[in-house]
Amino acid sequence: MVFPAPFDVLSEGEYKVLESVIETLKYSAGTLIFEEGSPGDGCYIIDDGRVRVELGSDSSHTDDDSVLAYMEPGTILGELSLLDRLPRSASAYAHTDVTTRHISVQSIDRLVETQPHLGAQLLGILGKSASLKLRHATDQLDQYIHVRHDPMVESMVERAFTAQHEIQDWPEDRIDALLQAMAQVIDQHAEELAEMAVSETKIGNVADKTLKNRLASLGVYNDLAGHKASGQIALDSVLQVAQVANPVGVIFGLVPMTNPTSTFVFKALICIKARNAVILSPSQQAVNCSSRVGELLQGVLRDHGAPEDLVQWIRVGNSRKTASMFMTHPKIALILATGGPSMVKAAYSSGNPAIGVGSGNAPALICADADLEDAARNIVSSKSFDYGLICASENNVVVNAQVKDAFLTAMQQEGAAILTPDETAALLHEAVDSERHKLKASVVGQPAADIAQKAGIHRDYLIRLIVVPVEHVSDDTPFTFEKLAPMISLLVAKDDADGIALCRSILDIDGSGHTAIIYSHNQATIDRFSREIPASRILVNTPGVMGALGASTGLVPSLTLGCGTFGHNSTTDNVTYTHLMNVKRLAYNTPGRLERLLAGSQAVHS
Numbered sequence: 174m175v176f177p178a179p180f181d182v183l184s185e186g187e188y189k190v191l192e193s194v195i196e197t198l199k200y201s202a203g204t205l206i207f208e209e210g211s212p213g214d215g216c217y218i219i220d221d222g223r224v225r226v227e228l229g230s231d232s233s234h235t236d237d238d239s240v241l242a243y244m245e246p247g248t249i250l251g252e253l254s255l256l257d258r259l260p261r262s263a264s265a266y267a268h269t270d271v272t273t274r275h276i277s278v279q280s281i282d283r284l285v286e287t288q289p290h291l292g293a294q295l296l297g298i299l300g301k302s303a304s305l306k307l308r309h310a311t312d313q314l315d316q317y318i319h320v321r322h323d324p325m326v327e328s329m330v331e332r333a334f335t336a337q338h339e340i341q342d343w344p345e346d347r348i349d350a351l352l353q354a355m356a357q358v359i360d361q362h363a364e365e366l367a368e369m370a371v372s373e374t375k376i377g378n379v380a381d382k383t384l385k386n387r388l389a390s391l392g393v394y395n396d397l398a399g400h401k402a403s404g405q406i407a408l409d410s411v412l413q414v415a416q417v418a419n420p421v422g423v424i425f426g427l428v429p430m431t432n433p434t435s436t437f438v439f440k441a442l443i444c445i446k447a448r449n450a451v452i453l454s455p456s457q458q459a460v461n462c463s464s465r466v467g468e469l470l471q472g473v474l475r476d477h478g479a480p481e482d483l484v485q486w487i488r489v490g491n492s493r494k495t496a497s498m499f500m501t502h503p504k505i506a507l508i509l510a511t512g513g514p515s516m517v518k519a520a521y522s523s524g525n526p527a528i529g530v531g532s533g534n535a536p537a538l539i540c541a542d543a544d545l546e547d548a549a550r551n552i553v554s555s556k557s558f559d560y561g562l563i564c565a566s567e568n569n570v571v572v573n574a575q576v577k578d579a580f581l582t583a584m585q586q587e588g589a590a591i592l593t594p595d596e597t598a599a600l601l602h603e604a605v606d607s608e609r610h611k612l613k614a615s616v617v618g619q620p621a622a623d624i625a626q627k628a629g630i631h632r633d634y635l636i637r638l639i640v641v642p643v644e645h646v647s648d649d650t651p652f653t654f655e656k657l658a659p660m661i662s663l664l665v666a667k668d669d670a671d672g673i674a675l676c677r678s679i680l681d682i683d684g685s686g687h688t689a690i691i692y693s694h695n696q697a698t699i700d701r702f703s704r705e706i707p708a709s710r711i712l713v714n715t716p717g718v719m720g721a722l723g724a725s726t727g728l729v730p731s732l733t734l735g736c737g738t739f740g741h742n743s744t745t746d747n748v749t750y751t752h753l754m755n756v757k758r759l760a761y762n763t764p765g766r767l768e769r770l771l772a773g774s775q776a777v778h779s
Contacts, residue, residue, distance in 0.1 A: 177218065177247040179298045187291050194280035200267035203375045205614065206250070209264045213254025215277040216299060219246050222271030225457075226250075226263050240457065240493070243268060252299040253306075255281065266614075268458070326498045329452055329485050333423045334504055336480035337450035341403075341420050349398050351477045352442055356394035358469050359438045363387045366434040369462035374430055376618025381559035382434070388724055389435035389732055393442050393749075396723070396730045402447045402750055405759075413761040418754040420448035422506035425499045427520070428486075429512050431562040431618070431657065432732060433459030437466040439732040440509055441484045446750035449506075453486040454496050464488055493519070500525060507753065511733050521741075528748055530733055531740030533564030534655040534684025535717050536676035538702065539572040539580055540669045543692035547714070549583035552661070555716035557588075557637045560618045561659040565688045565710070565721030565734060568655055569662045569679050570640070571672045577665055581640075588637030590621070591663070596630050597641055601651070603628040604660070610651040612658055621659035646678040654683045669698055673705055680707055686740025688712065688721050709737050709745035723747060 176188065183191065198217070200206055206217065209228065224244040241263055244250055254261050255278055276295075285292030340348070359366070367382035407416040426440040437453055444451035455463030463486060471481040487495060496516065500508050500523035508527040510520035517529035539548055556567045572580050581591050592600060601607075604616045604624060616624050622636045630639070639660040641652045652662040666672035676689055689708035693699055703711045710728065712720035723730035729747040737745035746752065 179302055183294060190291060195274045195276055198273050198275050200271045202267055202269050204267045206265040207261055210260045213258055215275055216252040216255045217250040217273040217275050219244055219248050219250055220272045221246055223268040224250055224271055225266045225268040228263055249302040253303050256299055323498055330502055330504050332482040333450035333452055333485055336482035337423055339480050341448045345401055351479055352394050354473045355470050356390040358473050359390035360387050366462060369465055370433050373462050374459050377559040377562050385435040389439040392730045393439055397446050397750055413763050415759040417757040417759055421753055421755055423504055424449050424451045424507045424509060425505045426451055426453045426509040427512040427516055428453050428455045428463055430456035430459045433463045434466050436511055436732045437463050441470055443750040444753060445483055447753040449753055450483045455486055528752060529742050531686055531736035531742055532655050532684055533687040534568045535688040535690060536569040536571055536679045537567045537690040538672045538676050540693035540698055541573045541575045542694050545576060545580045545583045548692040549587050551716040553587040553589050553638045555718045556661050557659045558718045560620055562618045562657050563718045565717050567661055567717045569653060571664045571666050571675045573669055573672055574665050574667055588635055589640050590632050590636045591640045599628040605651045612656055617657045648682055653679055673702055676706055686736030688717060690717050707739040709735060
């Protein structure tokens with residue numbers, strides 16, 4: 174057994190004693206090694222693989238917001254809590270398959286008691302390791318505060334800046350021909366990319382990710398093709414005002430782990446449509462599948478005589494520091510922030526313009542006059558799509574008491590399991606972090622049937638969706654928050670008016686500004702819902718996922734969904750190429766304009 178360099182102060186005999194108290198532990202990629210807030214029960218020597226250290230044990234946002242460090246073989250993990258005996262200050266995940274050697278706190282205490290010299294040596298090694306990490310963290314902080322430039326960042330931005338200028342005067346037909354080829358190559362590889370994404374991230378499913386890839390490529394292209402995005406794009410002949418579009422320049426975009434291939438191609442298409450270059454920041458938990466998309470797109474760019482630097486991405490070494498350097502760079506014109514809350518906040522705080530999004534937690538109201546079978550079919554298919562990873566999917570269903578029983582019967586016929594109180598308690602224990610009131614990472618993007626089985630929940634049919642009855646909406650009811658898994662809360666309303674109030678209460682605690690759905694044929698009820706609910710997308714009698722993405726409604730096809738000021742965003746729109754242009758107004762002199770504007774003012778004052 175070979176020990177890393179910090180242990181070279183030990184004698185051969187001491188090595189043998191240490192070997193006798195060490196346990197070899199292996200972890201598959203994605204496994205939680207230890208959790209923030211848990212007791213410091215020992216430390217680990219990493220022998221093989223890569224460990225990801227991050228804040229929190231909740232990976233429901235499944236992005237790189239909280240990643241503190243990646244630890245390589247030969248390093249010691251978790252020694253700080255062993256030394257100070259305080260709870261863990263961060264969580265550790267096996268980023269790849271990992272092999273470690275574990276030294277328990279009990280073993281160290283025994284060595285200190287029975288072999289004081291060896292115990293003191295070991296504590297010194299662990300103390301030195303902790304000290305070196307602190308020094309490294311201090312150096313990183315110093316660089317973050319004082320050094321705002323990095324050769325990789327500077328090179329990528331400069332190349333993007335040059336590439337963008339090469340295409341800014343391309344005619345519309347040449348741009349559209351390029352975009353069509355880009356969309357087609359992703360469509361042709363849609364299933365391959367979906368398989369890569371599922372294999373790498375361990376969340377979602379291939380069939381649904383394949384459809385997302387096709388919607389984000391051909392679907393988005395077919396929506397934007399033929400539209401003008403450069404030069405004069407509109408003219409008001411009455412007011413004599415023309416609109417003239419210019420590219421914004423170089424755009425920096427975040428790509429979440431939940432949609433690592435579809436969001437990549439979507440952002441590339443809308444950026445180039447408006448004659449911009451884009452630098453993308455993939456999740457480090459999905460960098461391989463995102464890179465494959467980038468390579469395919471760059472191949473098309475070369476074939477069409479376009480500079481391949483129009484589409485770049487951070488291939489290695491991505492971190493919050495790297496992302497911050499891009500976001501604050503003076504030549505970055507705009508940030509497209511699709512990701513977890515802290516990265517969106519960082520984008521808005523960067524000093525550069527940003528378009529951010531917020532979390533989803535869509536409520537679906539089932540009114541007394543709803544088509545119950547249609548509603549049940551839509552909700553089960555939508556919330557189970559890609560195992561609940563789409564932020565616009567239904568997270569809560571509010572049903573009018575008059576139709577509750579018939580609706581639940583329809584839900585069960587579609588594969589939903591309506592939980593009993595005992596089953597709810599079992600699911601709570603299996604799927605929810607009781608201290609954080611959030612889903613555990615182990616259930617994010619997993620099949621409902623697998624989650625149910627682990628919680629001891631069984632039905633005589635395949636479970637596609639888990640329905641959790643809850644009595645009220647509050648901050649301490651975890652199932653009424655966003656759930657990136659095929660599970661949904663169920664609340665019963667006294668009537669339709671009470672249902673609208675419950676939907677608003679849900680959005681008040683999580684998901685404000687994103688999406689809400691109503692099933693009704695009463696226009697007055699639909700209008701009231703649209704007035705009173707703080708959501709940017711009000712969907713009527715349609716699935717949340719397909720409706721919000723523009724696949725079953727007339728909304729713009731998009732994978733970046735704004736939440737407006739309801740959700741502290743800058744737009745309520747489905748973001749597309751029109752948001753990535755500077756639109757100038759060319760205004761001509763119009764004689765008599767002032768007189769017409771002031772007409773009637775004398776009568777008002779008299």
